[in-house]
Amino acid sequence: MEPVDQKRVVNEMDFFAGDRSSRQHAKADDDHRRHVKIETEHPGLLQHQAEGVNTGLNLLTTNSTATEKSAQNLKEKQRLADARAELERVNAENQRLKLTLNQVNNNYCALQMHLVSLMQRQRNRIAESSEANNTEIDRPMEDKTHGEGILARQFMDLGQSAKAEKDEISESSSQDRSAELSGSPGNTIVESMVRRENNSVTPEGLSHPPGLLPNKAPKFSTTSQDNEQAQQTMAMIRKARVSVRARSEASMISDGCQWRKYGQKMAKGNPCPRAYYRCTMATGCPVRKQVQRCAEDRSILVTTYEGNHNHPLPPAAMAMASTTSAAASTLLSGSMPSADGIMNSNLVPKGMMLPGSPSLITLSASAPFPTVTLDLTHNPNQRPLNQVHPISPHWPHNLSSLPPHLLGHPVYNQSKLLGSFLSSQGNINELPGHLAQNQMHGHPVADTAAAIAADPNFTAALVAAITSIIGNSHRDNSGGNDNSTTSRNTGDNNT
């Protein structure tokens, strides 16, 4: 279809380019063009004239009026075709930009996670140094927890980390960090993280093969602390989870991925067994999920996702994959130890504040696994079950500042939520994946919407949309939603 239209457009453009350019020429020339148009639109008419069937000027004038109308129609078609072609070009450009944006987002999230973890380390260092020697550290900044000062501190740490990667044994002072700050591109930092993960180097020069990092690295110096911190960060990345609560009679919600069951256990505190699945769409895909019915309400199915796909996904599966990565990255961006200390600061992306309905989304930062819980089970008159758990004092929950269009969306309104989101946000693929794998999730929004519409289980797609809101807000720090309903994770399934 497209090539046909395009071809026709080209032909019409040729004709009317001549028409427009010759508008100011002699009438004879104009008549000639009309003949061309007539021949184009009414084959045979010109032939009648040539045969002398109708040679009167009046008739010709009448025909000219008709052809001008048709010419106008053709012009309209031309404009439409032009607009269509322009739209195609813009869409193509848009897709390219989205891919670029995805990459930037991935880098941003990885950087942000490292930033938060480093900040925690910095805080600990400040606490230690304040006891022994309080000359180097800017103490008031510690108390502020707000504004640009702390942000600068984080990048100072990042700068230090970046340098520590290059100069592994050197132990930079606080003053050095200021100078390093200016020249620390984010990519270097992210690459630094990756290298730390793949090749942990101790001050003694001992290296560990990838994937065989010691769980408890000895604390030799600042560099080994960096390594340990990086390991913890990456461990958090790997362990971050997204839990979805949805009412379903089926044993497993359909999320577009292929899963293979590899185990089932009876979990403590829940009479229902917990099933373990791993993704089988690609060999070695690390994504796993646990499915278990809620002990309190067995009509509720709790699905917990962990990990990121290492392979391209169909659009339907991409929705849920985006859910896990986006929610996990959102959580990780502020779930490090003492995240409570920075939750009130401008440093924390507002995505952490969860502009989505608090009744739908719950953050859980307790050890060992940070978890985002998406609760799709409650109705307008029913509080979500997970809110019966004690609300964590470490997380702000200012419900009053929720955006009106998201506040208190009941489950029956979630389809509207999805629709409005898809239309307003554009593409759930713009979610910030915290690992580079998500860069391959580059499907246009039309595909995603179609996939969601075609999804036999709309809940899964709905989850993706809601989490997408988190992800988008995560990127958009301009949002003013300092709220979230959060709680310490008392365990999705037990305890």
Next chain:
DNA sequence: CGCATTTGACCGGCGC
């Protein structure tokens, strides 16, 4: 027969 599921065994982390 090949693949998926089931299920008991096994392993590692953690608390006492």
Next chain:
DNA sequence: GCGCCGGTCAAATGCG
């Protein structure tokens, strides 16, 4: 050190 618990493995089993 021991037991508990969550998670995974892998042989046995089921199914199309």
